[in-house]
Amino acid sequence: MLKIKNLSKSFNAETENEINLFNNFNLTIEKNKCTAIIGPNGCGKSTLLNMICGSIAADRGQIYLNNNDISKLKEEQRSNNIGRVFQDPSMGVSPSLTILENMALADKKGEKFALKRLIKRNNIDKYKDLLMTLDLGLEDKLDTKVKFLSGGQRQSLSLIMAAMKHPDLLLLDEHTAALDPKTSNVIMKKTKELIKKYSMTTIMISHNMKDALEYSDRVIMLDKGEIVLDKPSREVSEKELMGIYIAKLNEFVA
């Protein structure tokens, strides 16, 4: 379970460009459930994920993961228990390393290791088995540098790597937004399968209302750093979400 208590964050404090994004923000994310976070551009979705994983510091407040206060931990320390897949297929993987080297790195997350001893021959079958589940033939390209893979292939690899150590929390930051509809669909299905298989508590940011409803247990809409809707996904329709979304966008334009 993830518990966020009284989180506050502003940017450019005490300047004319000050943005008070979160002000005493509270949220509890249930264990082993997938929660979708939606909301218009700039409402604070990525900033929230960045504060959870520690890539940006909150001004005030606490974050508890399975009752442990992680607020003061560095990003690397939090990454032992938090996996993340980004929108950009080049993030979350090391493009100049091979598929095999990337997977071995993900496998060693949180451990001290020597790079030259990174790859353990007896782990290769494990990596191949994981890649085989993607059905993209990547298991036969272990020595291919990741920069030569397509966006969809990289994103699939990134997902497998993020889930490899069965993190307590999986953060999906618009992870299919840069992909074509068919590949996006394949990756969403794979995501659902992995979340279920490894019982991962998941937060998924999406601008795709249909995916947000289909693949989550709960949907939360943010607007200007505040929760404006919070419902079980099965109790809300795409039409209802779009209605609120458009009303918020119109408020923004007005």
Ligand SMILES: Nc1ncnc2c1ncn2[C@@H]1O[C@H](COP(=O)(O)OP(=O)(O)OP(=O)(O)O)[C@@H](O)[C@H]1O
């Ligand atoms: N490092 C930063 N410095 C200054 N302002 C920032 C910084 N990071 C985010 N912001 C501002 O905070 C607000 C929220 O940004 P954020 O990226 O969290 O929104 P978002 O909901 O993820 O948007 P999108 O859907 O476009 O990805 C925006 O106004 C953004 O300009």
